[in-house]
Amino acid sequence: MESSFGLLLVLLTLTIIHIVQAQDQQGFISLDCGLPPNETSPYKENRTGLLFSSDATFIQSGKTGRVQANQERKFLKPYRTLRYFPEGIRNCYNLSVFKERKYLIRAYFLYGNYDGQNTAPVFDLYLGPNLWAKIDLQDENGTWEEILHIPTSNSLQICLVKTGMATPLISSLVIRPMRTGRYTTESGSLKTYKRFYFNKSGSGLLYSKDVYDRIWMPRFEDEWTQISTALRVYNKNGYDPPDDALKNAATPTNASAPLTIEWVSENLDDQYYFYAHYAEIQDLQANDTREFNFLLNGQKLYMPSPEVPKKLRLTTFEGMSPITCNGWECNLQLIRTKRSTLPPLLNALEVYTVIQFPQLETDESDVVAMKNISASYGLSRINWQGDPCFPEQLRWDALDCSNTNISTPPRITSLNLSSSRLNGTIATAIQSLTQLETLDLSNNNLTGGVPEFLGKMKSLSVINLSGNNLNGSIPQALRKKRLKLYLEGNPRLIKRPKEKIPVAIVASVPVAIVASVVIVVIFLVLRKRKSTIVQGIPLPPRTSTENDSSFANKKSKRFTYSEVVQMTNDFQRVLGKGGFGMVYHGTVKGSEQVAVKVSQLSTQGYKQFKAEVDLLLRVHHTNLVSLVGYCHEGNHLALIYEFLPNGDLKQHLSGKGGKSIINWSTRLRIALEAALGLEYLHIGCTPPMVHRDVKTANILLDENFKAKLADFGLSRSFQVKGEPYDSTLVAGTPGYLDPEYYRTGRLAEKSDVYSFGIVLLEMITNQPVINQTSENAHITQRVGVEINGANNILEIMDPKLCKDYDIKSASRALDLAMSCADSSSSKRPSISEVIQVLKECILCENSRIRNNRGLESEDMNVDLDSSETLMAR
Numbered sequence: 001m002e003s004s005f006g007l008l009l010v011l012l013t014l015t016i017i018h019i020v021q022a023q024d025q026q027g028f029i030s031l032d033c034g035l036p037p038n039e040t041s042p043y044k045e046n047r048t049g050l051l052f053s054s055d056a057t058f059i060q061s062g063k064t065g066r067v068q069a070n071q072e073r074k075f076l077k078p079y080r081t082l083r084y085f086p087e088g089i090r091n092c093y094n095l096s097v098f099k100e101r102k103y104l105i106r107a108y109f110l111y112g113n114y115d116g117q118n119t120a121p122v123f124d125l126y127l128g129p130n131l132w133a134k135i136d137l138q139d140e141n142g143t144w145e146e147i148l149h150i151p152t153s154n155s156l157q158i159c160l161v162k163t164g165m166a167t168p169l170i171s172s173l174v175i176r177p178m179r180t181g182r183y184t185t186e187s188g189s190l191k192t193y194k195r196f197y198f199n200k201s202g203s204g205l206l207y208s209k210d211v212y213d214r215i216w217m218p219r220f221e222d223e224w225t226q227i228s229t230a231l232r233v234y235n236k237n238g239y240d241p242p243d244d245a246l247k248n249a250a251t252p253t254n255a256s257a258p259l260t261i262e263w264v265s266e267n268l269d270d271q272y273y274f275y276a277h278y279a280e281i282q283d284l285q286a287n288d289t290r291e292f293n294f295l296l297n298g299q300k301l302y303m304p305s306p307e308v309p310k311k312l313r314l315t316t317f318e319g320m321s322p323i324t325c326n327g328w329e330c331n332l333q334l335i336r337t338k339r340s341t342l343p344p345l346l347n348a349l350e351v352y353t354v355i356q357f358p359q360l361e362t363d364e365s366d367v368v369a370m371k372n373i374s375a376s377y378g379l380s381r382i383n384w385q386g387d388p389c390f391p392e393q394l395r396w397d398a399l400d401c402s403n404t405n406i407s408t409p410p411r412i413t414s415l416n417l418s419s420s421r422l423n424g425t426i427a428t429a430i431q432s433l434t435q436l437e438t439l440d441l442s443n444n445n446l447t448g449g450v451p452e453f454l455g456k457m458k459s460l461s462v463i464n465l466s467g468n469n470l471n472g473s474i475p476q477a478l479r480k481k482r483l484k485l486y487l488e489g490n491p492r493l494i495k496r497p498k499e500k501i502p503v504a505i506v507a508s509v510p511v512a513i514v515a516s517v518v519i520v521v522i523f524l525v526l527r528k529r530k531s532t533i534v535q536g537i538p539l540p541p542r543t544s545t546e547n548d549s550s551f552a553n554k555k556s557k558r559f560t561y562s563e564v565v566q567m568t569n570d571f572q573r574v575l576g577k578g579g580f581g582m583v584y585h586g587t588v589k590g591s592e593q594v595a596v597k598v599s600q601l602s603t604q605g606y607k608q609f610k611a612e613v614d615l616l617l618r619v620h621h622t623n624l625v626s627l628v629g630y631c632h633e634g635n636h637l638a639l640i641y642e643f644l645p646n647g648d649l650k651q652h653l654s655g656k657g658g659k660s661i662i663n664w665s666t667r668l669r670i671a672l673e674a675a676l677g678l679e680y681l682h683i684g685c686t687p688p689m690v691h692r693d694v695k696t697a698n699i700l701l702d703e704n705f706k707a708k709l710a711d712f713g714l715s716r717s718f719q720v721k722g723e724p725y726d727s728t729l730v731a732g733t734p735g736y737l738d739p740e741y742y743r744t745g746r747l748a749e750k751s752d753v754y755s756f757g758i759v760l761l762e763m764i765t766n767q768p769v770i771n772q773t774s775e776n777a778h779i780t781q782r783v784g785v786e787i788n789g790a791n792n793i794l795e796i797m798d799p800k801l802c803k804d805y806d807i808k809s810a811s812r813a814l815d816l817a818m819s820c821a822d823s824s825s826s827k828r829p830s831i832s833e834v835i836q837v838l839k840e841c842i843l844c845e846n847s848r849i850r851n852n853r854g855l856e857s858e859d860m861n862v863d864l865d866s867s868e869t870l871m872a873r
Contacts (some may be wrong), residue, residue, distance in 0.1 A: 028213070029095060029175035031055040034064035034081035045077055048207050052078050055173065059083070061091045061382055065169070067112025079110050079142070084169040085160055088382040089833075090126070090394045092159035093173060099154045101177060104212060107158065108172040109135050110142035121166030122840075126159040129390035130357035133191075135160075135168070142171070146192040146215075147355065148183050153364045159386045161394065163836040164829075165819075176213050182238045183273070183352075186321060190273060190352035194263065197245035197348040200226050209242040216245050216348065224250040224259070227345065229281035235314040241277050241348050246314060249281055249345040258295075258333040259344045263351070265330060271322035271354040274332065277347050278317070280309035284342070292344035295333045297325055306337045309345065322354050362389040362401065363409040365432055370396075370412070372429035377422045388412060392683045393832035402435065411435035418464070419443040426451050426465075435459050442486065443467035450474055450493070455481050465490065557629040561636045568596050585643065593643035594628050598636075609637045619685055623677030625700060625710040644708060646701035649759075653696060653766050655800075664805035665845050666705055667763045668813065672838040673707035674699050678756060679831045681709075682749040690747055694755035695736045696762050735769035735778065740825050750825035753834065757820025764814055766798035780821050787818070809844035812837060 028050070035041055035054040042053040062083040066072075072080050085091040097103060105127075111120045120137035125145060133145045156175070160168035183190055195216050197205065202218035210216065220226065226248055233246035252259045280290065291306040294317060301319065309315060325331075334344035361367075370388055373379075386394065389401035389410040400414035412433050418440045425448035426441065437459050446468040454463060455477025464486040471492035478485070487493055565571070567586035575583040581599030588594055599609065613630050620626070631638035646652070649670060652662050662670070674694075681689040691698075691709065698711045732738075736758045738751035758769055761779050769779050776782045786796050793811050794803060816837045822828050829837070 025051060027177040029173075030078070031058060031093075031173040032078045032081060033170045033172055034062075034066070034083040036064060036081070043077075047076065050207055050213070052172075055083060055093065058095060059091065059093045060380075061085060061088060061385065065114040067110060067114050068116070071112050075110065075112075078172045079108055080112075082110065082112070082114055082169050082171045084114070084167050085162070086167050088162075088385070090159050090161045090386050091168070091382075092126075092157045092385040094385075095156040095158070095175060097151050097154060097156045097175065098177075099151055102148060102150050102180060102183065103156075104146065104148055104174075104176040104178055104214065105156075105158070106144060106146040106174050106176075106215075107170060108142070108144045109137060109169060110171040111137045111169065112141065114169070115167075119166070121168060122163065123166060123168035124161040124163050124836075126157075126161055126386065126391075127357060128157050128159075128361050129359045129387040131391075132158075132355070132357075148178065148190040148192075148352070149357075150189070153361055153367075155364075155367070157386050163833065164840075174213065178212055179238050179240075183275070184320075185273060185354060188354045188356040191355040192350075193272070193353050194349065194351040196350075197241070197248070198224070198226070198250035198346060199245075199248040202244070202248070205242045205244055209244055211240055214241075216242060220250060223253055223257070225253045227251060227282055229312070231281075231312055233279045233281065233312050233314055233347075235279075237314050237316055239275060239277065239314075239316045241314070245348045246277065246279055247281065249278065249347045251343045251345045255343040256336075257343070258335040259292075259346055261332045261346075261349065263330050265325055265328050266353075268328065269324065271324055272330070273319050273322060273352050273354065275350040276317040276334075277314060277349070278307070278309050278345055279314045279347060280311045280345075281347075282342075284311075288341050289339060290336075290342040290345065291340045292334045292336045295335055296323055297327070297329075297331050306340075314347075358406060359390050360406070360409045362387050363411050363435075365434070366412045369429050369432035370399075372432070373415075373427050376427040376429060377417075377420070377424065379420070393679070393830065400438075413459075414438040414440075416440040417444070422446055424448075426454075428453065430454075431457060433457075438462040440464040441468065442489075445469060447471070450478065452477055454478055557627070559629050559631045559638070559640065561631055561633040561638070564596060564598070564631050564636070564638045564640070567594065567640070568598075571598070581637075586640070588628065588640070592628075593645075595641045595643045597639040597641070599638075609639065613639065619680070619689075621677055621680040621684065623673045623706075623708050624680065625708045641710070644700040644702045644710075646703060646705055648697050648710075649699040649701065649707070649763075650696035652701070653762060653798075661800050662705065664801050664810070665842075665849065668809070668838060668842050668845060670699065670701070670705065670707040671760055671763060671813075672835065672842065674709055674759070675756065675831055675835050675838060677707075677709040678752050679835060682752070682831050688749065690749055691752050691755075692747070693732050693736070694752050694759060695733050696759055699759070738825070739823055748825060749831065750828045753820050753828045753831055754822075754825070756831070756834065757817045757822075757828070760813065760817035760820065764798065764810070764817060765796055766800060780818070783814075783818065787814075806844045806848040809841040809848070812844070813841050816841075 030042075030050050030052045031054070032041070032043075032052040033055045035052075035056075037054065037056060039054075042051045044050070045052055062085045065082050065084050067075065067080055067082070107125065120141070122134070122136045122138060125132045125135050127147070127149065132147065135143065135145070137143065158173065160170060162168055195214060196219040197216045198220055199218045200220045204218075205216040207213035227250075228248045230247070232243055235241055235243065235246055250259060276294065284290065289308075291308045293306050294301040301323070307315070307317060332349075334346060336342070336344055367388060370384075374381075374384060381397065383397050388396045388399055389403065389412065392403070395401065398416045398420075399412055401410045402413050403410050413435055414437060415430070415433065416438070419442070422441065422444035424446065426446060428451070430436070430439065431451075431453040434457070436457060439454075439460060439462070442464045444467070446465070448470065449472035450465065450470055452475040454460065455475050460481075460483060462484045466486045467489040469492065470487075470490040473494040474485075474487075559567075564586075567588050568584040569586070571582075571584050573585040575585050575595055577583065581597055584596045584598065586594045586596045609630075609632070613627065625644070626642045628640040628642060630640060652660060655661050678691060678694065681691055691712065693711055694709070698709060700708050700710045702708065732741075732751075732755070736755040738754040740754075741747060741751040758779060761767075761783055762769060765779065765783060767779055767782065770777055771779075771782070774782060776785055783796060786792075793807060793814065796814060797803070797805065797810055816829070816834060820828055820834060
């Protein structure tokens with residue numbers, strides 16, 4: 001917004017506003033965030049007459065604070081207190097509204113050095129599952145954001161999301177119902193950009209001058225002349241600007257010149273709606289005429305005939321379709337017609353940008369069900385705020401959701417409350433999750449019977465009720481349903497073993513010695529025949545024709561060994577060597593270049609081969625290397641990838657093989673793109689995956705230096721909360737290997753974050769990861785010593801960059817790298833948080849390049865909105 005928060009509050013403080021006692025506040029929500037419970041709530045704000053209440057009943061988290069005492073007198077009472085959120089990533093207000101009604105929503109943020117640290121935060125503001133704005137208080141003490149929005153449900157969730165180490169805060173939050181049929185858009189909501197009335201000496205206007213509590217700021221230019229009236233202008237046309245805004249108007253001092261209003265777009269592709277309010281407030285002579293046209297950047301807008309102001313009666317010029325400025329500068333002009341004897345006039349103007357909220361909220365019935373389940377069991381999880389399913393990186397723990405169609409509300413498909421200390425019976429609210437496929441309530445203290453409704457839930461295919469204290473018998477509807485049902489550890493539950501139940505029931509039943517012997521014999525037979533047991537269901541043994549059963553329905557990507565020989569020209573050109581085997585250059589379809597990784601069959605080689613094929617045939621992301629095909633014929637294994645001509649990142653950092661030394665802006669872009677690939681593995685895959693071998697040699701670069709992660713032979717699903725611990729053979733590359741994973745064998749996505757931190761340190765310093773000749777062999781030790789010593793970023797950065805980088809960008813990247821490489825996984829950021837910081841680093845570097853060169857660097861043509869986590873303006 002053009003006017004700063006501080007200027008706004010000063011103007012409002014200086015404004016004496018007459019309170020209209022008859023004006024009600026029906027439907028208004030006015031929250032004084034952080035108002036202590038021992039202070040009066042609600043209270044009347046003296047200058048506006050608005051009733052403000054404490055926010056305590058609208059949010060379940062956060063702590064209360066107050067601006068420093070020496071700053072309190074500068075601000076009105078609702079902005080002196082605040083709520084801040086040191087815990088959790090996302091903290092949300094939950095407000096009751098009317099579905100499909102338009103609301104003005106405004107949030108205020110005032111730092112006021114409440115914590116005495118003089119370190120203002122940066123964080124994100126979300127509306128439900130969608131990003132609304134980026135809040136940056138580093139350059140100004142306070143700011144505010146306002147939109148006109150139509151909720152799609154009866155609940156409005158406004159969330160503050162931590163994007164780094166800084167603590168989000170909020171000072172005040174207000175909701176105002178608007179009149180229907182006004183401020184309509186083709187799509188999206190309206191973000192307030194400007195709202196002016198034209199007066200030389202006016203002050204801020206708001207409630208009760210404005211019945212909707214819109215904020216109007218005065219504006220006037222030197223080349224304008226002010227005209228005024230003492231009479232009231234009739235303003236009841238649905239937009240209803242304040243009376244005081246219409247008693248004055250601006251006209252061009254040069255009567256032949258246009259009335260011009262200019263602004264600069266924050267983004268080139270911004271779309272605008274504007275609402276121009278005008279009324280004739282002069283007494284015209286019999287031969288006087290005032291008529292004019294609206295032009296934007298020289299193009300006439302909308303109206304079939306010129307505008308003619310009505311005497312003391314408001315007309316609002318409104319666009320029915322969004323407009324763009326076709327450039328950074330927007331130039332709105334009111335130009336008099338040839339027959340007009342008077343110049344154009346304008347009393348007030350509103351300008352809004354279109355903001356899209358594309359992600360639909362989770363199905364409302366599922367949200368209500370989850371709230372009822374939480375209430376039934378007294379669950380209090382700080383993660384369970386905001387939309388349950390989106391954004392994906394903030395999804396409630398214990399849930400999985402469908403997200404295949406952005407035009408359809410997400411549905412909850414999996415609920416895992418294992419080991420959650422649940423007491424009581426199985427909550428009836430679970431049956432309202434009608435799309436639920438998997439339910440895990442194991443290892444709790446649930447009592448009572450197994451409810452009949454579980455058998456009537458059509459989508460349920462897996463139910464785990466083991467490790468509870470359930471009793472009674474299994475309902476008939478459930479015994480007839482074909483699903484996987486786990487019941488062991490419920491000694492009082494009647495299993496009815498003699499009945500033929502078409503369901504896989506895993507139950508702990510006392511067994512006789514004879515039965516034990518039979519089980520042992522069966523186990524030995526199955527082991528000899530190499531059969532597999534999956535979730536208690538024995539599978540038939542593999543036959544000789546089923547060696548590629550894991551690759552079923554993938555024949556179109558399978559090549560014969562002779563085709564591999566032909567595509568590599570008898571393995572003529574070697575590209576490199578990896579742990580799996582040699583890599584050769586090849587061509588398919590006569591022209592498409594590929595990289596062919598070849599190995600002889602071995603137990604370890606086959607496992608890596610199978611893992612990589614299975615993963616790459618089901619994952620697709622622009623920052624992951626694509627699998628063109630594979631070969632599995634006899635003892636011959638081969639993986640055929642897309643060919644990336646610029647090799648790997650490691651070569652370019654070292655400059656070996658004639659490779660170029662890439663600059664800082666390109667390094668940042670490569671880091672971002674590699675992180676986006678990891679984010680897809682961690683969040684976008686089902687089940688989520690850990691790469692396990694992130695290193696500079698596995699970040700490949702295409703002809704445009706676009707980064708793609710490669711070598712997925714070690715990738716595997718990681719353990720998520722609530723799942724049993726599944727140890728695995730520790731694998732990875734020395735130096736990049738997460739020390740916590742190495743020590744415990746527990747695999748998690750933070751293991752990749754550690755490896756990524758080492759990669760980032762390489763990109764920053766261009767030092768080897770392991771240097772045995774140094775007293776501090778590992779790169780984290782060496783950089784740590786340098787940070788604790790001189791702490792000079794110039795001494796740490798790669799000297800080959802020749803100091804051609806933004807210091808702030810480099811420093812933030814270094815802090816991020818060391819945070820990622822923390823020895824404790826709990827202190828590392830998520831890969832989504834890594835992406836946010838890298839985007840901020842890129843913005844800093846972009847700004848430096850623009851300032852130094854006066855143009856955008858081709859190297860930095862980075863699409864910062866390429867991930868699920870978008871950057872705000």
